[in-house]
Amino acid sequence: MKKILMLTLLLVIVIGAVTACGSNNKSGSETGTNTATASNTSNASEAPAEKVKLSFWHTWTGDDNLTKAYLKLIDQFQEDHPNITLDIQAMPQDAYKTRLKTAAAANEMPDVFLAWAGAMTKELVAGKAVRPLNDLLDSKPEWKNSFLANSFNDFTVDNQIYGIPTELTPTSLVYYNKSFFDQYGVKVPQTWDELKQAVEIFKKNNVIPIALGDKGSWLAQSCILSALADRVTGTEWFLNAAAQNGAKFTDPEFVKSLTYLQELAKIGAFQDGFISIDNVGQEQLYNQGKAAMFIEGAWAVTNLVTQSPKDILDATHVTILPAIPGGKGKANSTSGVVGAGPAISSNMDEAKKAAAYELVYALSGPEAQKMSVENNKLVSYKVDVPADKVSPLFAEVNQLVGTLEFSPVYDAALTSAGTDAVNNGLQELLLGGDPQKIAEKIQAAVAKSLGK
Amino acid sequence: MPTSGRLRWFIFIGLAPSVALFLLFVIAPMIWSVYYGFYDWSGIGDSRFIKLDNYKEVFDDPVFWKALKNNLIVVAASVFGQVPIALILALVLRKTSLFQRIVRGAIFMPMVLSSVVIGMIWQYMYHPQVGILNFALDWLQLGNLKRQWLGDPDIAMYSLTVPIVWNYIGLYLLLFMAALSNTPAEVDDAAKIDGASGARKLFAVTLPMIWGTIQVAVILCIAGSLKAFDLVFVMTGGGPAHGTELLATYMYNNTFNIYRFGYGSAISTVTIIISFMFIIISQLLLRRDQRQF
Known part of the structure; x- marks a missing residue:
């Protein structure tokens, strides 16, 4: 009888371990190495009183210059904001879109993410998964007014703007x-x-x-x-x-x-x-x-x-x-279309929201827009194209688009x-x-x- | 008596983990998908209870019937392609000379390749401009047989069955070879003494001996074909214009491309029912066949 008891106990432990492993694995892979480096940098500098942890999903997984520039921008952001810890997940676009859908369905949206203008924005709004960014835009009028006409149309539902365009396609x-x-x-x-x-x-x-x-x-x-x-x-x-x-x-x-x-x-x-x-x-x-x-x-x-x-x-x-x-x-x-841009989850407190706004601005502010153009990406933002930095074909497209x-x-x-x-x-x-x-x-x- | 009681307990405990996992990851999602089938749900936001509307739509949906027809083509190609070819190969390749071992390895090779790799390989073979198939036809002066193998909706489905059959022959070959080597040598000897050889021995002795395995193979084949997805998804994605849509790809496209989770669930439920029906019918047919021997 004792043996059977032991055996049952063992089985319970094994099953427990298996299921625990399952969930551990998930959060483990989600956190990834990025968090580690992020928290390292934040530990190194003087840590302010309040720490905020933001989850952030994006699609910059390629090997092109713009992707690298964005990743550098994110690194820079982490250095500049030691109180904000980013929990980053990067996925290729198709997988990302499916994943975001699933997260929205499960009510587990990341705090900051890339949303696509148009249908995706509408669906996210209908699912009450995103939060308007109007007050952020209104707080920086110079920035807001530098976007080209109609830039926000596809990110707007009922006069609320849910995403900031970072590209024009x-x-x-x-x-x-x-x-x-x-x-x-x-x-x-x-x-x-x-x-x-x-x-x-x-x-x-x-x-x-x-x-x-x-x-x-x-x-x-x-x-x-x-x-x-x-x-x-x-x-x-x-x-x-x-x-x-x-x-x-x-x-x-x-x-x-x-x-x-x-x-x-x-x-x-x-x-x-x-x-x-x-x-x-x-x-x-x-x-x-x-x-x-x-x-x-x-x-x-x-x-x-x-x-x-x-x-x-x-x-x-x-x-x-x-x-x-x-x-x-x-x-x-x-x-x-104006393409993808950063958006934030509807579900967060004030401290998180402030941090999320910082990140959104870093990703779509004047600096980021300029960076995109210099890396051969059209934006719906008034930026002069530096002739020496882009290819002639891009300059031609940029001119045509204008x-x-x-x-x-x-x-x-x-x-x-x-x-x-x-x-x-x-x-x-x-x-x-x-x-x-x-x-x-x-x-x-x-x-x-x-x-x- | 205490021993058997203990044994029963032990069996129960031993089975419990896998039964629990099976219930959690197979049965529960199945029930969920039946349940979601009653809702109009886009994956996010509110869902709306719409009674049997999704199921009614499935039966009225021409693309669903087309997908079912395509699935039947795959089932037919698998049952009448994979099983007989694998059986013949198993009979031919029973001996273990070097040559036969190499051939066996070659046949089994696709089994260890990822379906995505196989899909890409065949996609290049069928490629209209640089594909080896059209090149070969040119070289053989058969240029008028050149086709857009995956681009022409009339033939794309048949083109797709070839890699599907090729991919899984190795598995059935393995099954049949194992069954053949498990037939007792005495039966062979007895057949020899009775003067049976060649075709007569094959049909009167060898095949009946492995009939059980053939039955299993056919059922695996039908079940596998009804849930076929990966190769088609990689090679055509169900296109052109739904021409190669299978039940699984149609379900996937509805659920994850156009976000009709409810409708996708209804398709899965109907697919499960159809699959069960096929398995039961094939079981009945094969059982009757067995009595004739």
Whole structure:
């Protein structure tokens, strides 16, 4: 009997250890090395009376210069604020978004985190997971007024601003290799007909007119349709349709914009197999000198600058999609979002809030914005670009962006379910589906997700 | 009597940890997912009780039926691909010469590779521009057979079954080889004395001897295929335009891409029921077959 007792006891201990290990592991990995270094630095300097511990999640995990600059900024912040201990978790973007969702669902939001403007902000606000930053912005008017017009729109819900933009991302820019245009005497297309002619000529000469990689299914939506459809339908129609407010995706103007996109596929503007490769693949085709153009967001500049062969990089220039005859939208515009920015959790006390404000300001204040531009990242903040610090291509994009107006990007304005329907619908469309039926599916998904 | 009582206690205590873990991590989430299926919930914020609406939507959703059909393709490819091929290979590779050992190793290799690696390898093989498959077809003067293997919704699902079958043959090969080496040598001798050889010995002696293992293999195959996810997720993500959506990828996309946790849960629940049905049906079919031998 004694033996059995002992055995039971042993088992209890083992199970206890297993489960305890489970939870220990979790917090262990969350805390990570960053806390250790943070608390070391804070111990070294004179510790003020009140210590605040902030959890902070971000996505700066890459190896590029901007990431390094941000990490340095965070280190600097920790040095300057010995009373604030940061508990940092860095994750790649896709994992981060899923993780943040899960944390919001479990009511375990980190104190400070990066939020994306648009749909994500709306969903977080609906879940009461974020806290407005208006008083922080109002306390530093000079800072607030240096942001470009409309910067806060996608972070705003009911006049409350929930995030500070740290980047501006035009999602639809046409990158073209000028040497191909010169070689075959093609004009850089300003109108839809000129674009069709250019496609015709490049095809005849065995050059891929437009490299496309839509495996991820977001590219055709975010980088092409958002700008193209805006040309046809105008911004107002889209915002109404996205809110199901008197406009529907089955309206003729939207079906017409789908038809325009499909026309490109039908005349062979894209290479074969565009659905099996992703945006990296389309850049590769362009870098190999096989394609005359590709359409992608401003983020491609960084990739081109670091990866393109020199002759191709030097011949690369940027423009926007051509005007569309009879369209309701502005021709001198392209789609863009302000991207991610720091936000804070709704659930914290005053001392924590003050510390969180410090961190938010450090991450999105004038210094941080300047740092981004110097590292080839567009921001929606008034900063002069130092010509010696950025690549010529970036300077060109920066200049182009300054002359444009921005229209909403579909995936930032639509619900997640609506975006999914558009993404899949466009794949179907590019493979030859019926625009009218696809528009009906999109309309059904958007209406359903809004409960209308 | 005291001994057996003690033994029973010991069995109970010995099983308790794994039963507890099983209840906690398998049964409880299953019940939760049935429960969430009754709610309209975006993952964050308030959830709304909507009775059977999610389940009704599942049955009305054309993409769900497409995903089920795709899953059936995977089940068919696995049951009629993996099991027979593995069985034939096991019979051929019974001896332990160096050559056979190398072949066995080669067949088993994909089992030790991560599915992401396998997905990437096959993605490059199927690549429309630089893929080895289209190159090979060109080289064989069969250029007109070139396809966009993963880009054409009509054939993408079939293209995907090839790596799925290839990936798991090693496992079944191992199962069958173990079963074959466990057949008693006396039976072989008896068959020899009775003058049975070749095909007759195979069908009258060897196969019936390992029928139990074949049954297990088929059930593993069906269960594995119904929860197939990783390779498809890596290679196509369910695209193009839902063309290669499986039940699991569709559930994942609904839950984690478009944040319909309730609907995703309803899909999982229906998937569980379908899987149970398949396992039961296959059990019944195979049991009847056994009596014929």
